[in-house]
Amino acid sequence: DDDVRARTELDSVTTVVDALHLPLRLGDSKEAVEQIAFADQIILNKTDLVTEAQLRDVEARIRRLNPLAPIHRAQRSNVPLDMILGRGGFDLERITDLQPEFLNPAHGEPGHVHDESCDHHDHDHHRHDPHGHDPHAHDPSARDHAADAGISSVSLTFDRPMNGARVSAWLNEVLQTQGPDILRAKGILSVAGEDRRLVFQAVHMILEGDLQRPWREDEARTSRLVFIGRNLDPQALRSGFEACAA
Template identity: 25%
Template sequence: MGHDASSDRSAERLPVSLITGFLGSGKTTLLNRLLQQPEMADSAVIINEFGETALDHLLVEPIAGEAVLLASGCLCCAVRGDLQDALRRLLVQRDRGEVPAFSRVLIETSGLADPAPVVQLLLNNPLLGRDLRLDTVVATIDGTSGPGQFEQYAEAVKQAALADRLLVTKTDIVPAAEVEALIGALRGINPGAAIETVVHGEIDPARLVGAGLYEQRDPGQWLDIRAYHDHRHTHGISAFSLVAEQPLDWLAFHRWLCDLRAAYGDRLLRVKGVLNVADEEGPVVIHGVQHVFHPPVALRRWRDGDRTSRLVMIVRDLDRETIVAGWPGSAAQDLRPG
C-alpha cells in the first residue's frame, strides 16, 4: 500500500467543521455565538438561508455573489442549490481575491437534513479534497426534548450517530436526571463521541473547529475503544468494536468490507478504524459513512508497541453476527462507553 502522501497534505488543506442538529436544538444559537468570537474572524460559513439562520444582526455588506461580510470579520455564504458548487465558487473567489482569505470553513445543515451526503461529499470529492478536509462533525441535541426525540425523528438519530462531538443544549432549564437520561441515550447511539452540555451556545471554539476529531491520524487516540465491551441497542443503532491481534491480510479485509458495503451500505452509519496490515510498517487509517469511504491512509509509524487492529462500526438494524461474519481478525467485541 505504501505511505499515502495525502497524510502530509492534510495540514495544508482547510479544515471543515460540519454543524448539524435537529430543529430547535440550539444550532442557530451556537453558530451565532461562534461567529462573534474574535478567533473565528478568518472563517467562512456556509448556511442554508440567511433568514433561517437569523444572522441579520451580524451582517455588514455584500461582497461577491451570495457572500457577505459579518461584523466579526467572518465570511458568510448562503447555499443556493448545490453545496459542492457553493464550496467551489467560494474557493475560486478566494483565489481571485474577490473575498477575504479564510483559514477554516463551517457548514450549517438544515434541521431536517441528513448530514451523511455532506460528509460523503467532503470525504470523497477529489475537486474539493485538494483544498478542504473534513475536520469535525458537531451535533446539537435539544436537552428539553429528552430521549423521545430519537423515537420520533429518524433524522435526529442519524445526526447523533454521525457526529464526533454531541452538544446537549438548554440544560439550564432541564432537571439533572433528565439530562443524564438523554446523555445515556446518546451513548447508546454513538459511544465514541464526546458529549458536552452547553448553555446559550457558550463553548470554546477550539473544541469545535480545528480539533481534528474526524480525520484523526494519531493511532494512539483510538485506543480508548478497548474499554468498550457491552452490546447496546438504541432505536435500531448498534456499535461494534472489531479487534485483531495479528496483522490483517489487506485483500481479505478489503473483500469483507466491500461485501458489507454492497449488501448493507445504507445501514453502515459510521466506520472508523486503525489497522495493522501485513507488510505495512505503520498503521492504516480508514473511515467511511454508508457506501462512501475515504481512501485508506497509511501512516509512517505506530505511536507505541501496541499494534492491535481496531475497527469501530456504528450501524442501523444490523445484528452482531452479520457484522462479524467473515471478519478476517481473531476476535470481536461489542461497544459501550466505559
C-alpha cells in the first residue's frame, strides 16, 4: 500500500520464544516452528523459569531451525530496544553487520571457528556420544520437531569463485521451483572477475541481490549461503551450488 509504504518500512522480524514451553509448542504448532525459522532475531523469554541446561537445549533447538538469528535471553522481555529496532533485517548492506558470524563455516566444515555460541551440532549430522548414549534419551519431548515439521536449514560454503551469470540463474531456478517452501535465504558470494562481494537475500520467491563493498585483503573469498525452509534437499542444493563454479 502506497500510504503505508510512505510512512513505514519493514525493519525486521522479531519472534518471542517462551523458554519454558517451547518444547511443547514445537511439537503441536507448525506456526511456532515457522515463526522461529523466519525471524531476524529471537527473544528467549522467561529464562528465570528454567535451568541453564534447559536454556542451552532450547537455544540448540532454535539454532537448528534458524542459524542466522541472534538469540537474546530475557525476563519479562526486558531487551534493550536498540537490539531489536533499527536492525535493517531486509537491508542487503547490513547482512554481515547484523550477523557477524555469517561467513563462519558451519561446525564440522573447514575453517569453522568455535565460540561460545557454537552448539557443536550441524544440520546434516547427529551429535555423537563416544559412550553410545543418546543425549536426549531421557527427554521424550526432545525429538527433532523441526524435522517432524519438514523445516530445516542448509548451509553451503565454497572456496572457488562463482560464475556470476550461472549462480544467478541457479538461484532464480531454485526460487521458482521451491519458492513457496523457502522461508528465508541469504548469501555472500565471491564472483570471478569481481572485487566486490555479491550479497543476496530471498523471501519465498522474491529475490534481491547487489554488489556491496570490496573484499578486504585479510578476508577469505569464500562464498556462503544459507537456506531455511521446508523439505530442503541438502545434496541437491550443494550440487547445484558447486556447479556454478567459474
